[in-house]
Amino acid sequence: xxxxxxSPGILSLSPGERATLSCRASQSxxxxxxAWYQQKPGQAPRLLIxxxxxxxxxxxxxxxxxxxxxxxxxxxxxxxxEDFAVxxxxxxxxxxxxxxxxxxxxxx
Amino acid sequence: xxxxxxxxxxxxKPSETxxxxxxVSGDSVTNDKYYWGWVRQPPGxxxxxxxxxxxxxxxxxxxxxxxxxxxxxxxxxxxxxLNLTSVTAADTAVYYCVRRPVTIRAxxxxxxxxxxxxxx
Numbered sequence: 001x002x003x004x005x006x007s008p009g010i011l012s013l014s015p016g017e018r019a020t021l022s023c024r025a026s027q028s029x030x031x032x033x034x035a036w037y038q039q040k041p042g043q044a045p046r047l048l049i050x051x052x053x054x055x056x057x058x059x060x061x062x063x064x065x066x067x068x069x070x071x072x073x074x075x076x077x078x079x080x081x082e083d084f085a086v087x088x089x090x091x092x093x094x095x096x097x098x099x100x101x102x103x104x105x106x107x108x
Numbered sequence: 109x110x111x112x113x114x115x116x117x118x119x120x121k122p123s124e125t126x127x128x129x130x131x132v133s134g135d136s137v138t139n140d141k142y143y144w145g146w147v148r149q150p151p152g153x154x155x156x157x158x159x160x161x162x163x164x165x166x167x168x169x170x171x172x173x174x175x176x177x178x179x180x181x182x183x184x185x186x187x188x189x190l191n192l193t194s195v196t197a198a199d200t201a202v203y204y205c206v207r208r209p210v211t212i213r214a215x216x217x218x219x220x221x222x223x224x225x226x227x228x
Contacts, residue, residue, distance in 0.1 A: 035215070088155055
């Protein structure tokens with residue numbers, strides 16, 4: 001199984017700052033089949049990014065994804081109050097599908 | 109507009125079988141553009157893929173659950189179900205039914221989730 005390690009576990013930022021979230025895979029993820037999801041308390045996750053860098057439908061361009069191989073990044077250019085949530089990365093290249101443990105983005 | 113709705117008991121006793129159903133509206137579980145499946149999330153923890161199927165056919169499961177899990181499809185009701193046998197407290201989680209387009213393969217739709225607790 002591909003193990004995904006997300007860092008940091010908790011990211012404390014002020015509104016307007018740039019957020020950089022990391023996801024490292026235990027082996028190379030072919031075809032960059034990595035997705036990022038946002039999850040707010042009591043809600044289901046929401047797809048933000050797929051194929052490492054493609055924004056999902058209706059996702060604003062303040063969210064961007066990058067990376068290849070084993071290292072992937074989600075960037076929020078300027079964090080807004082509604083962006084404080086937990087972010088999960090996922091790989092769907094190698095079975096079984098696996099998720100990272102999540103990064104909590106909290107208000108500083 | 110696609111809707112996925114999970115239903116089933118919120119409490120299951122240890123060693124018994126957890127059974128959930130996902131009712132799909134706004135699409136068909138036989139649509140060849142999508143995989144359908146289940147993901148779970150223990151309280152305060154990360155997400156875990158359980159398994160999925162395609163076109164109402166064979167299902168694929170997480171190896172750690174493969175001996176205890178089964179996903180079945182009722183095309184007449186446009187539903188699919190999850191059965192997990194011999195449950196323990198470690199199976200306590202919010203269970204989500206999900207859809208994955210074949211084209212992008214990431215999960216584009218999630219049900220609202222249902223909490224299942226395993227306790228005597």
